[in-house]
Structures are given as C-alpha cells and as structure tokens.
Amino acid sequence: MIIGALGPEGSYSEKAVQIWILRHRLDSVGIQYFADIEDAFLAVIQKKSDLSIVPIENSIEGSVGVTLDLLHENGVEIVGEIVVKIEHCLLSKGGPEKIKVILSHPQGLAQCRHFLKKYFPEAELRSTGSTSHAARLAGEFEEMAAIASPEAAECYRLKVLLPNIQDRKQNYTRFIALRAAGKNTAEQVFEQVLCDTEEKTNRPENSSHSAFKTSIIVYLEKDRPGALYEILGAFAKNKINLTRIESRPSKKELGDYHFYIDFEGHISDAIIKETLKDIKTKTDTLKILGSYPAFKA
Amino acid sequence: MIIGALGPEGSYSEKAVQIWILRHRLDSVGIQYFADIEDAFLAVIQKKSDLSIVPIENSIEGSVGVTLDLLHENGVEIVGEIVVKIEHCLLSKGGPEKIKVILSHPQGLAQCRHFLKKYFPEAELRSTGSTSHAARLAGEFEEMAAIASPEAAECYRLKVLLPNIQDRKQNYTRFIALRAAGKNTAEQVFEQVLCDTEEKTNRPENSSHSAFKTSIIVYLEKDRPGALYEILGAFAKNKINLTRIESRPSKKELGDYHFYIDFEGHISDAIIKETLKDIKTKTDTLKILGSYPAFKA
Known part of the structure; x- marks a missing residue:
C-alpha cells in the first residue's frame, strides 16, 4: 500500500501519515x-497512491484554500482525519545574525506572522511547497532560515535557532485522508437512499453518533435570502452538531460562495440520511465528501 | 488628508484609492x-494616515486572513468598500525562457495557481508584501518575473509577457476603507441603542435599505449546537439579506471560530438595531465593525 504525502521527508504531513499507520x-x-498539496491530492486519482493525506485547516491560519478547491473539483472520498500538533522552529545552518531570507510553506509564514514582523522585519520571505522543502533549501546557504519542524532540522542537519515560534503556543493542523471515489462511497450510499435501493453500509456497528463525522459541500442560489439559514435549520431540527462551516468563493463572481460543512454522524445513520434528503431539496448542489471516524487525541 | 495603502506604486490598492478619491x-x-497589509491597516491607529484602504477578499482566492485578524484585534471602523477588477500579468525584463523565479503577493500566486503549475512547474515562487513590490524586484534581474498589474509594468519598465493569467477571467478584489475608531462609530450608535440614549446617526437621509452594508464579528460558545442557526434566524426573521458569512479561527483551539457577517442595512435602521439587540443576547461577543455604502459598479 502506498500513502501519498507532502514531501520531502520531515514534513508535518509525514507525521500525519505516521499517526495514520500506527492507528x-x-x-x-x-x-x-x-x-x-495539489500533487499529493491528485495522486489518488492518478493511481500514484492508494491513499493520500493532505492538510485542510490550521488552528491559527484557518483553511487550506487549495485543498478545499481540489475537494470541490475532483471525485475523491474523505475516509479519515488526523490532527497533528505543530511546533514551528526557526532552523538554519548558521547563526541568526546571518539570516537574510526566511523560507516556509505560506501557512508556516502566516502562522508566524507576529514573530517575523517583530524579529525579522527586513528578511525576504519565500514560499515553498512544504515546510520540509524549506528546510532542505536552508541547508544549502547560511543566509537562509526555514520555518519547519524539529524533525526537519534533524533530516537536513540544521540548528534549531528558536523553538515554538508560531504566534500562538497551541497550534494544530487537521489533515484528511483521501481515496479515489470508487465503490461504496458515502455519495453512493446517499444515492441509494434517494432511490430507495439501499443495500448495505460501511458504518461500523456499535459506534455512537459522535464517533463519526460527515463532510459535505453545498451551493446555494446567490440571491435567495435565508438559504443558508434553511440548511442550518435542517441540522438544528434533528439536533445534529455542526463541527465546522466554511465559505469558499465559487470563483464565478464576488459574493458567490460554496459552503463546506462538517457535522457529527455517519451517512448510514437514519437521522443523517433524512437530514441530507431534506437539504437536497433546499440546495442547487449537494456534494457528499465522506463519512469517517472523528479523530480522538 | 492622507490615505494609507499597500505600496509601492502600481499596486491594486492604489487603484482602490484612486476609485475612492474619484467617487x-x-x-x-x-x-x-x-x-x-498590516502596516497599512495599523497606520490609521498610529495616526500615520487618516484613512487606510486594504484588501479583504478576492473572488478566486477568498478571504485575506491577515485583514480579518486585524479587524478582530484592533479598534477601527469600516467606512466604505471598493471593488477593483484584477488583471494579473506576467511581467519581466527579459524573455519567458529566462524565468527561474516568480514573485507576487501570496494572493497573486494563489489566484494564478493553475497557470503556474502548467507553464512554470519548475520556477521558484517567492512571496512579497504586494504585487507591485514583486514588480519592482523583477525589474532588477532578468531571471525574475512578477505577477502584477499592467500599471506595475509601466511603473517599473517591465514587459508584459502574458496578460490575464489568473485562473478565472473574472477576478475581483474587494477592499475596505478604515478609520480609527473615534466618535459616532457604528459601535457607539449601537451602544446608545442598548442604553436608550440615542441622539443622532450618521446614516444619510433618503437612501434605501440595500444601499448600505453593515459588518460584524460574532463569537459563539463552542459547544452549543445550533448557536449559528439562532444568529442567522435573527436575520431571517427580519428578512435581512446576508451578503457574506466567513469563519476564521479564534486561534484558541482547532474547531473554535469567529464568524464575520456582512448584511444589507445601516446600524441606524430600526430593523437593524432590533436585530442586533436580539443577536447580542445570543452571542458571547458581538463586535460591530461599521455601516457603510455598498459599492455599486
């Protein structure tokens, strides 16, 4: 089995994969x-990986836009989530006085915004595809530093000049595990519900409602006031707890959004099926991304 | 009067300022x-500018996270909005075959994600504070290109190698105009409503409900299901049209969010006052950012 992740070695994505393998x-x-992230994501569709694990949101900097867009654009299923504690360090070959360029993934730079502004206001900031890629590059020149994990320091033989430099001590990133949309996906289970041809489900027996999460994308007609309220009403009526609601531009025009909603429960629960049937009548598009076990620390 | 904007010359922020001055x-x-963006934003508080104009959302890439965070962290008032059409070009001193490094603001890089992936998969991407800063830097070395406006090309004597390179042809950025929180802010008008000591308002006479927008931030207790639904219900009950709802991490822990809500109407409208009084009873924190004329193209 091949699991796809953001590389090179020493990335936070690798940590997420290790947690997944262990669990x-x-x-x-x-x-x-x-x-x-795009290459890691698309790998499951291009059959370069059986499963891919990509970041979707961070507790300081919020959503990873590219992951949300790719979920909308592609046929994949979310089969799990992993939460990784993030401890960004300032890594370099030389001393802090030599640093002229600081590299990291845009999320890493944004999570350390206050730190960079205060201590390195003159440094040039460069985006890299991952934090570990930043560390690998910083291993080549003394005037470069990377924002990355202590593991990346070890991988690329860098000194940890400063640990824990993110703007808030508590820093977590949520990753999702994806596979290519195939048989028995949550979307198909739901189609069976709509056609009353339901035969079987993927939901493990004897597990409680809150042990699972389901993720969907809804698209509402732009100029219908109260549309989002009606959607949330369908959840509230059935006492389904939303864990996340996020808007993302539809890219058609300013002020036109898709809503990404995560909620407790599995697509195979009767109450979830009923709720989604109800929501289906209220939206222009309903895309079911998957039902998967909620991550417990 | 001094207006603060993201520089140097040739930025999209400068266009927004020019539209503001004209109107x-x-x-x-x-x-x-x-x-x-942070320096331009904080200028109104540090009295380096009387008004500052900063980007808040883009039709392709979504919210500008740093602007949302600064609105939450600081005492400012939104007094207006401006929408600017974005036409990103690939600018360089030399020809396309020499390009090794592509510079832009992170939003510019993200808005051209597909283009970069397709035509410059090997190029190093560098973040700059603004698109015009990227253009200025690209003027120094032939192997560098910038993603910026045609005006920036003119400012820094660069060739437009390719026009309109963003992932969608329609590309707009919404800017907000800010001033330091002082007298007669929307927040104070609302305080007067709560204390029944209201005396006067800022709302121009003879203007319709939809001619204005009001922006607020609400913070809800994390573990209360249906809290957001109740908030939206207060708007729906009074038929107030929401133009935007956006979540942003509270930065306390994963899964804990502030909601930024924009809706039609002015804080001085009786129906808006009533609605906000109602919402105040349902939220832990309600911050009123301002009431201002909606931008008409």
Whole structure:
C-alpha cells in the first residue's frame, strides 16, 4: 500500500501519515512524497497512491484554500482525519545574525506572522511547497532560515535557532485522508437512499453518533435570502452538531460562495440520511465528501 | 488628508484609492504607501494616515486572513468598500525562457495557481508584501518575473509577457476603507441603542435599505449546537439579506471560530438595531465593525 504525502521527508504531513499507520496498525506501507498539496491530492486519482493525506485547516491560519478547491473539483472520498500538533522552529545552518531570507510553506509564514514582523522585519520571505522543502533549501546557504519542524532540522542537519515560534503556543493542523471515489462511497450510499435501493453500509456497528463525522459541500442560489439559514435549520431540527462551516468563493463572481460543512454522524445513520434528503431539496448542489471516524487525541 | 495603502506604486490598492478619491471627489489627498497589509491597516491607529484602504477578499482566492485578524484585534471602523477588477500579468525584463523565479503577493500566486503549475512547474515562487513590490524586484534581474498589474509594468519598465493569467477571467478584489475608531462609530450608535440614549446617526437621509452594508464579528460558545442557526434566524426573521458569512479561527483551539457577517442595512435602521439587540443576547461577543455604502459598479 502506498500513502501519498507532502514531501520531502520531515514534513508535518509525514507525521500525519505516521499517526495514520500506527492507528490502523498497517504493515508494509510505502510513503510517496509529492512536491505540493495539489500533487499529493491528485495522486489518488492518478493511481500514484492508494491513499493520500493532505492538510485542510490550521488552528491559527484557518483553511487550506487549495485543498478545499481540489475537494470541490475532483471525485475523491474523505475516509479519515488526523490532527497533528505543530511546533514551528526557526532552523538554519548558521547563526541568526546571518539570516537574510526566511523560507516556509505560506501557512508556516502566516502562522508566524507576529514573530517575523517583530524579529525579522527586513528578511525576504519565500514560499515553498512544504515546510520540509524549506528546510532542505536552508541547508544549502547560511543566509537562509526555514520555518519547519524539529524533525526537519534533524533530516537536513540544521540548528534549531528558536523553538515554538508560531504566534500562538497551541497550534494544530487537521489533515484528511483521501481515496479515489470508487465503490461504496458515502455519495453512493446517499444515492441509494434517494432511490430507495439501499443495500448495505460501511458504518461500523456499535459506534455512537459522535464517533463519526460527515463532510459535505453545498451551493446555494446567490440571491435567495435565508438559504443558508434553511440548511442550518435542517441540522438544528434533528439536533445534529455542526463541527465546522466554511465559505469558499465559487470563483464565478464576488459574493458567490460554496459552503463546506462538517457535522457529527455517519451517512448510514437514519437521522443523517433524512437530514441530507431534506437539504437536497433546499440546495442547487449537494456534494457528499465522506463519512469517517472523528479523530480522538 | 492622507490615505494609507499597500505600496509601492502600481499596486491594486492604489487603484482602490484612486476609485475612492474619484467617487468622493476629494481634493488634496496624499497617498502614503506601506510595505504590507498590516502596516497599512495599523497606520490609521498610529495616526500615520487618516484613512487606510486594504484588501479583504478576492473572488478566486477568498478571504485575506491577515485583514480579518486585524479587524478582530484592533479598534477601527469600516467606512466604505471598493471593488477593483484584477488583471494579473506576467511581467519581466527579459524573455519567458529566462524565468527561474516568480514573485507576487501570496494572493497573486494563489489566484494564478493553475497557470503556474502548467507553464512554470519548475520556477521558484517567492512571496512579497504586494504585487507591485514583486514588480519592482523583477525589474532588477532578468531571471525574475512578477505577477502584477499592467500599471506595475509601466511603473517599473517591465514587459508584459502574458496578460490575464489568473485562473478565472473574472477576478475581483474587494477592499475596505478604515478609520480609527473615534466618535459616532457604528459601535457607539449601537451602544446608545442598548442604553436608550440615542441622539443622532450618521446614516444619510433618503437612501434605501440595500444601499448600505453593515459588518460584524460574532463569537459563539463552542459547544452549543445550533448557536449559528439562532444568529442567522435573527436575520431571517427580519428578512435581512446576508451578503457574506466567513469563519476564521479564534486561534484558541482547532474547531473554535469567529464568524464575520456582512448584511444589507445601516446600524441606524430600526430593523437593524432590533436585530442586533436580539443577536447580542445570543452571542458571547458581538463586535460591530461599521455601516457603510455598498459599492455599486
């Protein structure tokens, strides 16, 4: 089995993969590293990986826009989530006085905005495809520093000049595990519900409602006031707890959005099926991304 | 009068300022350029500018996170909005075959994600404080190109290698005009409503409900299901049209958010006052950012 992740070695994505392997007690897994989130994501469709693990949101900087867009544009299923504690360090070959350029993934730079502004207001900031890629580059020149993990420091033989430099001490990134849309996806289970041809489900037995999460994307007609309110009403009526609601531009025009909604429950629960049937009548587009076990620390 | 904007010359922020000056028929205005969005934003508090104009959302890439965070962290008032058409070009001193590094603001890079991936998969991407800063830097080395406006090409004597390179032809950025929180702010008008000591308002006479927008931030207790639904219900009950709802991490923990809501109407309208009084009882924190004329193209 091949799991795709953002590379090179020493990335936070690699940590997420390691947690996934440990929790699922997987044997003989190979990690395939990709240069950016898009490549890691698309790998499951291009059959370069059986599963890919990509970041979707961070507790300081919020959503990873490219992941949300790719979820909308492609046929994949979310089969799990992993939360990784992020401890950004300032890494360099030389001392802090030599630093002229600081490299990291745009999320890493944004999560350390206050730090950079205060201590390195003159430094040139450069975006890289991942934090570990930044560390690898910083290993080449003394005037470069990277914002990356302590593991990346070890991988690329860099000194940790300063640990824990993100703007808030508590810093977590949520990753999702994806596979190509195939048989028995949540979307198909729902189609069966709509056609009353339901035969079987993927939901493990004997598990509570809040042990699972389901992720959907809805698109509402722009000029219908109260449309979002009606959608949320369908959840509220059935006492379904929303864990996240996020808007993302539809890219058609300013002020036109898709809504990404995560909520507790599995597509195979009767109450979730009923709620989604109700929502289907209220939206222009409903895309079901998947039902998966909620991550417990 | 000094208006603060993201610099150097040739930025899209400068275009927004020019539109503002034209529409308000302002005389003797000086533009003060700042190195990044944070500096331009904070200028109104530090009395380096009387008004600052900063980007808040783009039709392709969505919210400008730093602007949302600064609105939450600081005492400012939104007094207006401006929408600018964005036409990103690939600019360089030399020919396309020499390009090794492509520079732009992170929003510019993200808005051209497909283009970069397709035509310059090997190029190094560098973040700058603004698109015009990228153009200025690209003027120094032949192997560098910038993603910026045609005006920036003119400012820094660069060739337009390719026009309109963003991932969607339709590309607009919404800017907000800010001033330091002082007298007669929307927040104070609302305080007067709560204390029944209301005396006067800023709302121009004879203007319709939809001619104005009001922006607020609400913070809801995390573990109260249906809290957001109740908030939206207060708007729906009074048929107030929401133009935008956006979540942003509270930065306390993963899964804890502030909601930024824009809606039609002015804080001085009776129905808006009533609605906000109602919302105040349902939220932990309600911050009123301002009431201002909606931008008409």
